[in-house]
Amino acid sequence: MSRKRLTRRQFVAATAMSSAALITAPYVRGAYAAGKLSIGFWDHWVPGANQASTDLVNEWAAKEKVEVSIDYITSNNKKIELTAAAEAQAKSGHDILQMPSWWPHAYSENLEPLNDVMEPLIKQNGEVNGTVKYLAQSGGKWLAVPATPGSQIKGPCSRIDLMKKYANIDVQEMYPAGGPPKADNWTMDTFLKAAEACQKGGFPFGIGLGETTDSVDTAGAIFQAFGAELVNAKGDITVKTDQVRQAMEYYKKLIAFLPADAPSWDDASNNKWLISGRGALIMNPPSAWAVAKRDAPQVAEQCWTHGFPAGPKGRFAPFLPYFWGVWSFGKNKEAAKSLLVHLSSPAAIEKFVSVSGGYDLPAYANLTKLKTWAEEGPPKGTLFHYPDPYHQQTLSIAASPAPPKIAQQIYFQATLTKMGLRFARGETLEQALAWAEGECEGFMRS
Template identity: 25%
Template sequence: MKKDPITRCTKEHPGGPLLKIRSWNSFAPTSDEKLWEQIEKFAEDQKITVQFDTLDHRIIPELIEKQIQEQSGYDIDFLADEAPWFYRDHLYNVDDLVRDIQAEHGELYDFARDSTLVEGSWKAVPWFWFAFPGVYREDHFQEAGVSAPYNWEEVCEAGRVLRQKGHPHPVGIPVNTLLDTVDFMVAFFSILWGFGGKVLEKDGKTPALRSPATKNTLEFFKKLYENAMGKNERIFLWDESGNNQFLLSGRGSWILNPIGVCVDAFKERKEFADKLGVHSTPAGEDGKRYAYVQFRCLGIWKFSKNKELAKTLLRYLFQSKTYLEWIAAGSGYNSPPFRKYETHPLWLNHPKFKVVPGEAQFGHTASWPSPSNSNSYAVNKSRILPRMVASVIRDGETPENAMEKAARDIEKLILTRTTRGKK
């Protein structure tokens, strides 16, 4: 669901600098409100003016490309996943800042380090991540006599049983080929990695989709679509809120989704929220759990005329008291990328969210098991992967032809980037 941009500006201090920061419209809006409150305090203390814009995260990459061309725009920007690799030539090194933040908050998870530490230099500040556990209707599962699924095969079987019990489309996973849907990507990588597959080889350039693992993944998606989703054609139109609405409508029984759907339900529909359960990411074919972690960071652009001031703001936002107040404001949606907070009571004392911190233990970047690279980020933004899956489950293409076409599309994409001098 596209959200309208919001522009906020602190009290103007004539003659002082204007610092501009851009972020997303969070699915936990209270965290945006807390961040704005903190920015206002910083601006008043420093006697500067700060413009804080939040907007739909899906359009941010396009706007970033525009400001890189113009060498003008925001001082601090919201970056997703391995974007620091993609924009590394344009991002200001923040080695000293990350060093100080780690001294205060401790060791980072591997996926946070791998996404932001680019060829020996920190190109962005790790900010937060969010998990995609299984979220399900406990009452539907109990009535059908099935337990919360341990692995993807059990998700498929639970869906089959639930359909027999009168739920025509119990499982919901978006497979939109026109819009970026993180929910699809998380499910895709979890299943692919469980079969031992990957998208790119270790060189970060060669497609790795021509493999038995990809074929098994596509065949499993087809089974999932037919047996557990009941061939629900709406999944091809869902944006990132589609599966949330599907579950909250009462029609859906299981989705792979951040806990934001539960947070919203607890605030607005407590009786309904009590029927929701949360379980760990389903294990793959090999019995192990894999999670494509949604990781977010903050970068400072080289063209910024306020680099040191931008670093000062980030230092303030990452002071323990300030940072943890912001984390708490999101009701557990935003998880710190620092290992020391795994036992934070925000999650462990919550009746539904205990599994969330543990999801980081098997979290990876999209490049995994290959090293982080910029081509992986480019492939994810190209929608080649959802098109591959949709061609099999919706259009009747064979897995062999679908993965061959996807591999060729990736080769063309990387060749184009190489020709343009992209690393």
């Protein structure tokens, strides 16, 4: 097996891998899939996580007598997205390619339908969340399989001590390790009051207002908590609604309590904010906590990951999944499908979660209470509520439920954060809404 590794900043030591036995693919015809198979996996940030993928593939390949080659492709400088674009255009490349959230719809015409993979997996692992369906289904067809490696929730990671001291909120009591949330009072109003109190105390919430995914994902959860949609599921522009106005008024109030340079933040900024000890809360997967565990243990031992506050329309968690797609021009589709079933078995998923230190998230309802999340620390149980084990949140992606090819443009143009900043910096609400409406009209035409 060949393996190409592209370097990326690494952020957490690998933990021990699960030894549970893997489940055999149930539908492969004949004794062996046989032949050759080429795979392009996302190059994981966690040391050792790529090896887990390699080991699982090797185990399957040895049994099925398939010669496999793997490339690990970094997401730095959009390398994995550029690879997908080049392969789709050339109609040649890997048989399986791991791709970020929006790309199954972008390349739907070049992807092999995977209903025969997903339907048995859902029976085995439980239902998948609505965002996975939104991003990976089209016209009744499954375009891709949700990949555990790389998939993440960007929920609140709070400083236990600072939230108690300045906001009078005990996040461990609100989201106890090993038990269901007691978060009825954890609302958008409570969140806003806590942001103000921590800002006055000198430890503002570290929420970005930039154009990269962390900022956009947080804005999306805020808007969805108010039922605010720029474009609805039918493709109608719905910017000038009471729900959008309500979300914008709230967002403007929150922006006043955030760091002055938050509009220039990228996806590394909130991590640095937490690790430096300057902030009481960020919105992020456990990568920032993991780096703090290594570089600032006094910060890490005060971190607690938990759910998002509830708004008038519910509690939403920013969810950013990866997918495995099988190209329709691939040379060994049957083997590719067999391998994806293998990589999606409960034992394989448990291995992915364990080796990533709890960072990787399965999309299946029955696999949100694995032991890794209960045992990781310090403090022990800090990640217990990261996968939303009691399903009390709607896992969402910013700009949904607009048709994905429109929502993708709203997302990558950071329309939500831009319109919020325009309002916060002095434009009237109607001016900011008119600007956003014009942007969405342009997305419709493109």
